[in-house]
Amino acid sequence: MNAMTNLMRMPTRMFAGSQLKGLAGPILIILILSMMVLPLPPFLLDLLFTFNIAMSVMVLLVSMYTMKALDFAAFPAVLLFSTLLRLSLNVASTRVVLMNGHTGPDAAGKVIEAFGHFLVGGNFAVGVMVFIILVLINFMVITKGAGRIAEVGARFMLDAMPGKQMAIDADLNAGLIGEDVARKRRTEVAQEADFYGSMDGASKFVRGDAIAGLLIMVINIIGGLVVGMVQHGLDFSTAGKTYTLLAIGDGLVAQIPALVISTAAGVIVSRVTTDEDVGSQLTGQLFSNPQVLFLTAGIVGLLGMIPGMPNLAFLLIAGGLVWLGRGLLQRKPKQQAAQEAAAVQAANLAASSAETAEATWDDVAMVDPLGMQVGYRLIPLVDQSQQGELLGRIKSIRKKIAQEVGFLVPVVHIRDNLEIKPNTYVITLKDVEIGRGEAFPNQWMAINPGQVTGSLPGTPTRDPAFGLSAVWIDSSLRQQAQVYGYTVVDACTVMATHLNHLIQTHAAELLGRQEVQQLLDQIAKTAPKLTEDLVPKVLSLSTLHKVLQNLLDEEVPIRDMRTILDVMAEYAPTVKDPTELTTLTRLALGRAITQQLFPGDTEMQVIGLDGSLDGVLQQALGNSSGIEPGIADNLLRQAQAAIVRQEQMGLAPVLVVQHSLRVLLSRFLRRSLPQLKVLSHAEIPDSRTIKVTTAIGGRG
Missing domain, CATH: 3.40.50.12790 (FHIPEP family, domain 4)
Structure with missing residues (x-):
């Protein structure tokens, strides 16, 4: 009977536990906001400042132990809550400092007193310098670097998102994954895009916190002088020293955790949508690694042993973290046993299905952007061991097009094809034929430009690039053809000229999003602000890609990217249509x-x-x-x-x-x-x- 009663109570306890997790976020917000309004005693300030330090260290360690960004999806919420906590503590400590600062250096608690005396030796001039240096490091180095990381991560993640979605659809259509797995993977891709897309905005929390800390310290010093001299009758020297040390201690005890959080923001700086609410993310992810809890407890415990520190507050927090870590370690063997059992079952399932597997990812052949297939008689032209010149000609073509058109076309993949005629070559774009011709390695093509004075014996044909009348002749007739006014070229030149013409004709299709991004990266080396402020803040990469393709469709080179980006920066905020932007760009060019x-x-x-x-x-x-x-x-x-x-x-x-x-x-x-x-x-x-x-x- 007792066993049955215990079984009936277990779901109720689990439900209550989940409810508490869900309420953690709202309760924390209410407590933080209430600290801005309600007066707090010095001991409670000590406890909360200690908790703030422990929280910042824990966030940093969690960010370091996280294997991928989505493992710490709650970081943006942690960043917001920690920022609000520091600001509310600053408000509460400012109230205590201004009301009771005249009573002595411990008026706002032992933590502020310890930071004001122990860390800066009681010298308010040193304290001001240390505080300003911490603010500069936080604001100009760490936060700025995190913002740059955010922009780059967002750009590349958004560029890769369509390809990932297509890969999931391909797996689903091929039967490699089921609908549930595909839905889960699509959700993860959306979460990653959301995560990196908001990284830049998340860094504004830390930047604003640094500015607010500097202003709060100035307000505390000026306000303390006014209160101390006017209300409590202190002289200028006494009021300045007392309130400046209190303001410095208050600022340092807030800026050091802010600096730690800023460092964590360089690794994980953004918010992403998940299936859990914020409270569940906080409790489920912050307190899931016992190693993090033990390390944090050790650091907090060592801080609590420093002379002058409030030992009770630090040791209380450290003891709580140790207790949580031990609880997690006790549950860890059971979780590992369950994982090992699941792994064995998965291995057995994989072994049983390996025999019936028909295809793997190794069987998937990716499409070549540019390709050339040659018949077996043309292989000597592309074989370097046989002194084939075509590969060198193709390298020269890619370099020439990069200099004239303005971007580097993809590498041309050449392979032999026994299914085509021996002297035939086929040029493909994304595995689709866009050109075909014939070449004879030991002969020359005499092209009639329209004003020849005689005819030549040979095989009549047409120039594959421009469609001019031509004839394949023996090498012995080369000089005679030149005398008659023919343009005489060898087989390699015929193929290279044909390839060059097709590349220029299809340049717009060869310019992909990756090439556009590489162009932006090149411009960023000489004009970083131009690209940083334009893409993707004002102009999306897709729109810029379409404008560049429109220009290439009309055979307009895109070498002058600086002018093109200047036009985009001027008109993109109001003009969104790529065709109109193309027209405006043509005017500038x-x-x-x-x-x-x-x-x-x-x-x-x-x-x-x-x-x-x-x-x-x-x-x-x-x-x-x-x-x-x-x-x-x-x-x-x-x-x-x-x-x-x-x-x-x-x-x-x-x-x-x-x-x-x-x-x-x-x-x-x-x-x-x-x-x-x-x-x-x-x-x-x-x-x-x-x-x-x-x-x-x-x-x-």
Whole structure:
């Protein structure tokens, strides 16, 4: 009967224990706030100051023993509570100092007296210097470093979040994990993103606490002088010494724990959402490691043995920590036995399922951003042991594109493919074919630029990069082909030129978020404030990524990242659309864009729009109705004819239009006529002169 009664009482006790955990947070907040209002006796101040020191040491040790950030998800709440505790103690001690400071150095308790006398030797000048140094270390070194860590951690975590979500979805679709595991992993990813995303804001607690401590000390000194001299009739020297030592002791007893908390903030500085409330996090995570409790008890006990310290308060806290640690050690063997049993069961389950396993992560082949597949006859071109030159050409291409375009394209992964023809090569982007051609290692390609004086025997073909008529010839005909006016190149040059053209054509797709982040890191080396204040505070990495891709889509280099970021910093707070930001960026890069199309300062001979067509397009843009099909066909036909006339005159195919029409016409013409570049009058510097050689009219 007694056993049955005990079994019935056990759930009630467990429920009561969980309720107490849940009430720990609200009760602590109420006690902290009440200390700001209710007067506290000196002994209680000693006890609370001792508890504050023990709490800061414990937080530091927990942060050091934590294996990953989510193991101490309660840190932001601990940071907030410890900050409020220090501030409330400062308020309570200030009240006691100003009311009873004239009675002697122990008016506010033994802890303040000990810090004011023992740590600084009773010299208020030394105490002021020590206090200011602690504040500077806390404010300028530790807190600032923690804030920088927060920004970097948030940036990389947010960048990695989509990839982690996709990996979870891939595991779920492949049947490697169940819905429950996938849901748990998604929750962890969301918690990590939330954690690192708020790290920067969490450091403001410590920074504000440092400033408040400095101001409180100044207020205590000035207020003590006024109270001591006016109300209690003390002379200036006595009042200054008494109240300054009390203010220094009060400040030091608060700033030393703040310094310890700031150090912990450099490791764990933020809050993350979990399934537990704040009270459960505090009691479940702060008091879960007996080694931390024993070390904290030892440190607090040693502090309590220092002469002049309130031994009872320190030894009381140390004894409580030892009692908690022993309780945890007694439960630890049972937990280890349960874990070992679970591990044995998991091992047996893994052994039984190993025989039926069909795939592992080792079987997953990642997609190459850039790749080239070659037939077996082209292997000598990519084999360094056979003096193949293609690898060296590809390295030169990547370096050239990095210098001209403004970012480093991914490495080209080359492999042989027996399923394609022996002399064929295939260029892939993310394992999707974007180009294909043929090359003959022992022959030369003679490309007809359009003005040759004779024909050559060989295999007719076309230049894979630009589609020009060409012929593969033997090496003995090379000089004859050059005499006829052909452009003669070897097989390696053909493949390298084709690859270079495709990389520049698909540069926007090759620019990923990782490359954008690397660009920002490069700019941060010379202009750290520009990137630090812009991304991700004002402008998200995704928006900047889209703007850079839009520029590359229109073959605008992104080398001038400083100008691009300046434009983002100016307009991103009010303009959120990437297309509008791209337009504003082009205006800032107008001189460079014009110089790219028309080198030097010569007259710009361009294609223009007929006035009637300009009016029709402006009306269509204003009505948001788009270009009518008939006008669209006529525009395409006449634009193509204008390109031919420009090329016959040896001029660049550039169409100059009103600024409001540039985006519309660029998007429309880019698909069918990629060689035609569309500029707006606003992008052309005032120093350049324009001559319209061909006009596209409204009627064909």
